[in-house]
Amino acid sequence: xxxxxxxxxxxxxxxxxxxxxxxxxxxxxxxxxxxxxxxxxxxxxxxxxxxxxxxxxxxxxxxxxxxxxxxxxxxxxxxxxxxxxxxxxxxxxxxxxxxxxxxxxxxxxxxxxxxxxxxxxxxxxxxxxxxxxxxxxxxxxxxxxxxxxxxxxxxxxxxxxxxxxxxxxxxxxxxxxxxxxxxxxxxxxxxxxxxxxxxxxxxxxxxxxxxxxxxxxxxxxxxxxxxxxxxxxxxxxxxx
Numbered sequence: 001x002x003x004x005x006x007x008x009x010x011x012x013x014x015x016x017x018x019x020x021x022x023x024x025x026x027x028x029x030x031x032x033x034x035x036x037x038x039x040x041x042x043x044x045x046x047x048x049x050x051x052x053x054x055x056x057x058x059x060x061x062x063x064x065x066x067x068x069x070x071x072x073x074x075x076x077x078x079x080x081x082x083x084x085x086x087x088x089x090x091x092x093x094x095x096x097x098x099x100x101x102x103x104x105x106x107x108x109x110x111x112x113x114x115x116x117x118x119x120x121x122x123x124x125x126x127x128x129x130x131x132x133x134x135x136x137x138x139x140x141x142x143x144x145x146x147x148x149x150x151x152x153x154x155x156x157x158x159x160x161x162x163x164x165x166x167x168x169x170x171x172x173x174x175x176x177x178x179x180x181x182x183x184x185x186x187x188x189x190x191x192x193x194x195x196x197x198x199x200x201x202x203x204x205x206x207x208x209x210x211x212x213x214x215x216x217x218x219x220x221x222x223x224x225x226x227x228x229x230x231x232x233x234x235x236x237x238x239x240x
Contacts, residue, residue: 027141027142028142028143029082029140029141029142030140030141030142030143034143035140035146036057036058038143038146038150039150042147042151042154043150043154046158047061047074049158050158050161050162051063051072052072052073052074056109056110056112059075059077060074060075060112061073061074061075062074062091062109062112063165065093068169068170068171069092069093069094069171069206070090070093070168070169070170071091071092071093072088072090072091072165072169073088073091073112073113073114074086074087074088074161075114076138082139082140082141083138083139084137084138085119085120085123085136085137085153086120086136086138086153087114087117087118087119087120088114088117088118088165089115089116089117090114090115090116091112091113091114091115092115092116092199092202093105093106093107094202094203094206095115095199095203096202096237097115097193097194098226098230098233098234101229101233102233103233103234103237115199116168116174116177116178116196116199117192117194118164119136119186120153120160120161121136121157121160122134122135122136122156123135123137124186124187127187127188127189128186128187135153136153136157137149137153138150138153171206171207174199174203175200175203175204175207178196178199178203182195182196182200182216182219191223193225195220195223197217197219197220198216198217198220200212200216201213201214201216201217201220201238202238204216205238210238213238214238214239217234
């Protein structure tokens with residue numbers, strides 16, 4: 001198995017380097033203004049087709065809140081090395097985030113944010129296996145590559161993203177999914193500030209499951225992410 005993995009790694013590294021050298025030779029980076037123009041042209045219609053009819057004019061597409069206070073969101077993320085990729089997930093009108101000394105609610109279009117965040121399948125898999133190739137990477141080395149890779153990634157992932165939204169369109173369904181992720185977390189580099197446990201604390205509060213809410217908030221605090229002031233603010237928010 002290790003021998004086969006080494007062969008795979010050598011092959012993928014060769015493909016990666018060939019792509020890299022080709023991109024460098026044809027480098028004409030797609031900068032912000034042009035990038036947004038192409039995203040508007042290609043992505044807006046595709047995302048509207050799965051219910052994300054709102055666009056913030058830059059990198060965020062989202063639905064309206066449904067009757068359970070859940071908004072579906074997709075975000076384009078700028079990566080190192082002339083690249084980008086999509087994350088997606090849910091925003092909740094009952095889950096605030098903390099900024100300095102106050103809680104920020106995400107109930108307006110301007111404050112829309114992915115709270116329960118997922119990476120596209122191949123991107124997540126490439127991180128977990130530490131592979132050189134990320135099939136969900138969008139290249140910004142030049143306009144031709146940007147258009148081609150953007151179309152390819154959207155065509156490959158749009159149905160998967162839409163299905164995830166359908167499977168996570170109620171508070172109960174999100175609690176179920178979040179518990180699974182908390183028990184078997186995906187491999188990540190760094191620690192999430194908005195942890196699965198954090199979201200579970202507020203979703204359970206929304207369902208008036210106060211003991212469950214406090215349980216998950218304490219699990220979140222054990223990660224050691226928050227300052228003493230933030231812990232006090234969050235604890236008071238859950239209890240009140």
